[in-house]
Amino acid sequence: MKKVVLLSILISVCSINGFSQKESKKGSLQSFHSRAIVSYNVENLFDTIDDKGVIDEEFLPSGKLKWNSERYQVKLDHLVEAITMNLTENPVIIGLVEIENKGVLMDLKKTGRLAKTNYEIAHKDSPDARGIDCGLLYDKSCFKLLAMENLKVSIDSIPDFKTRDILYVKGQLQGGKVIHLFVNHWPSRRGGEGESEVKRIRAAEVARAKVEKILKADPKANIVLMGDFNDHPDNVSIQKVLKAKEVTESGADLLDLFADDQKAGKGTHNFKGEWGVLDHFIVSKALYNGSNGISLSPNDGKIVYEEKLLFTGKDGSKKPSTTYGGPNYYGGYSDHLPIQLILK
Numbered sequence: 001m002k003k004v005v006l007l008s009i010l011i012s013v014c015s016i017n018g019f020s021q022k023e024s025k026k027g028s029l030q031s032f033h034s035r036a037i038v039s040y041n042v043e044n045l046f047d048t049i050d051d052k053g054v055i056d057e058e059f060l061p062s063g064k065l066k067w068n069s070e071r072y073q074v075k076l077d078h079l080v081e082a083i084t085m086n087l088t089e090n091p092v093i094i095g096l097v098e099i100e101n102k103g104v105l106m107d108l109k110k111t112g113r114l115a116k117t118n119y120e121i122a123h124k125d126s127p128d129a130r131g132i133d134c135g136l137l138y139d140k141s142c143f144k145l146l147a148m149e150n151l152k153v154s155i156d157s158i159p160d161f162k163t164r165d166i167l168y169v170k171g172q173l174q175g176g177k178v179i180h181l182f183v184n185h186w187p188s189r190r191g192g193e194g195e196s197e198v199k200r201i202r203a204a205e206v207a208r209a210k211v212e213k214i215l216k217a218d219p220k221a222n223i224v225l226m227g228d229f230n231d232h233p234d235n236v237s238i239q240k241v242l243k244a245k246e247v248t249e250s251g252a253d254l255l256d257l258f259a260d261d262q263k264a265g266k267g268t269h270n271f272k273g274e275w276g277v278l279d280h281f282i283v284s285k286a287l288y289n290g291s292n293g294i295s296l297s298p299n300d301g302k303i304v305y306e307e308k309l310l311f312t313g314k315d316g317s318k319k320p321s322t323t324y325g326g327p328n329y330y331g332g333y334s335d336h337l338p339i340q341l342i343l344k
Contacts, residue, residue, distance in 0.1 A: 029174040030141045034297075035092035037341040038083050039226035041185070041268075041279060043323050043334035045079070046100045047107070048072055054131030056100065064327055071331070072107075075323060078333045080112035085304050085338070090117040092343065094137040095183040095226045097164075101125070105135045117141075124150045126165040134167040134183040134227060144172040151210055153187075153203045163187045163199065166207055173343075177222065177293040180214055182207060184227035186237070200231050204241035211242075215253060215284070220292040223254070223284035228336065232276050233259040244282045247300070255288050257281045257301035257341070268303055268337045270319035277303075281341050290344070297342035304338045 046059035048069055059067040084090060090113060099105060102123045109119040114137075122136040122145060138145065150165035167183040184207065187199035207225060214221045225244075231237045233256045238244050245252035246259040258277045261267070267275030281301040286292045288300075311321040311332065321332030 029144060029172070032092050032142045032173045032294075032343050035089055035139075035142065035343055036087055037093040037095070037181075037224060037226065037281075037343065038087075038091040038338055039095040039097070039183070039279060039281065039341075040079070040083060040338040041097040041228040041334060041336035042079050042099065043336065044098055044100075045075065045096075045104045045108070046072075047104050049103075051101065051131055054100075055129055056131055059100075065324060066329070071329065074331055076108055076111040078323075078331075079108060080114050082304065082309055082333050082338050084113055085306055085309070087340070090114060090139070091137075091340075092139045092142045093181065094119075095181070096135045096137070097183065097185040097228045099123075099133050099135050100131050101133065102135070105137065109137055120145065122148050122167065122169045124148070124165065124167065126150065127152075127162045128164050129162050132164055132185070134164055134185050136167060136169055136181065136183050138169075138171065142173060146170045146172055146178070151182075151206050153199075153206050155199065155202050161199070163203070166203065166210075168210060173294065175293060178218075179222040179224065179287075179294060182210070182223075182225040182227070184225060184229055186228070186230045188230050197236065200229070200235075200237040201241050203229075204237040208242050211254065211284075220286040221284055222287040222292050222294050224287065224341070225254070225282040226280065226339070226341075228279050230278055232278065233262045233280070238280070238282075242282070244280075247288065253285050254282050255285060257283065258303070258339075261303060266303060266305070268339060269335065273317060273319075279303075279336055279339050281339060283341075295344045297344060299342070302340045302342075304340060309333050309337055 057063050058065045061068045105121045118140045119137040120140045126133045147170040149168045152165055153163050155161050164185040169181045186203040189196050244254040244256040247255045262277040267277050268279035310318045312318050320335050322335045323332050
């Protein structure tokens with residue numbers, strides 16, 4: 001009798017375990033519906049440790065900016081607040097620009113409400129002289145990493161030119177839906193917009209080449225390019241080289257969701273009192289149309305223009321509330337505003 005009972009219990013346990021494993025496998029990725037992709041230039045997210053081989057001396061306790069653990073923690077808290085602003089659930093994907101290394105991403109994902117989500121990191125070091133990289137956090141319960149690659153931006157005629165690589169990530173969402181993500185931080189306008197344009201054009205060429213390779217393999221690929229492009233929607237690098245057009249323009253395979261914001265005088269960054277869109281969500285036509293399993297919210301992309309993230313001058317003008325202004329510590333968020341894209 002005992003043998004029969006034990007056998008029955010064993011069969012029951014095996015059945016339950018088998019059912020659980022089957023259910024777990026079937027539902028391995030949770031829904032991404034109504035979850036956000038957030039992109040943010042976080043303005044010099046450096047740790048307080050001297051990283052040999054990169055120029056990070058300013059961001060040390062002994063450096064001229066007096067960067068210390070207390071200020072670093074304030075920065076992390078502020079970034080989490082900005083990244084999750086107005087979102088009920090944490091983002092499914094967070095593209096980050098101007099980070100020093102993988103370590104700061106590890107600290108960020110353990111901060112505040114981000115710690116409640118099981119984020120994994122996609123990151124590779126770039127050759128940038130200051131050690132600045134692009135990185136990505138993804139909710140492991142909703143996104144499966146399939147591939148990661150750093151796309152090098154180099155110029156033969158400027159052999160000593162070093163800038164941030166473009167981070168390319170291929171992943172899978174619920175239902176086997178594949179999405180291609182690019183986190184960009186194109187060369188700055190330092191030295192003048194015209195003089196530095198060739199560097200951003202080269203970055204656009206690198207990104208476009210990868211996009212064309214993806215679209216050749218799958219014309220209906222879901223593609224999102226995000227980050228700080230250091231150019232506006234109507235600049236040559238975006239319009240002519242990357243070939244990202246307004247959403248109303250027919251025949252384009254890439255659409256810039258913030259082209260209309262630029263025309264309306266809005267922006268993600270303020271330079272000498274003038275707002276401009278430097279941070280973009282550029283998506284494939286298939287993703288915009290929802291023809292391959294993923295679609296966008298009716299509002300397309302959104303610039304998070306909230307008072308808490310802004311500094312108001314004596315004349316009433318507003319700009320992003322920065323962490324530093326020159327050597328002066330203000331304890332703000334970033335010199336850019338975050339942008340959000342809701343998936344369906």
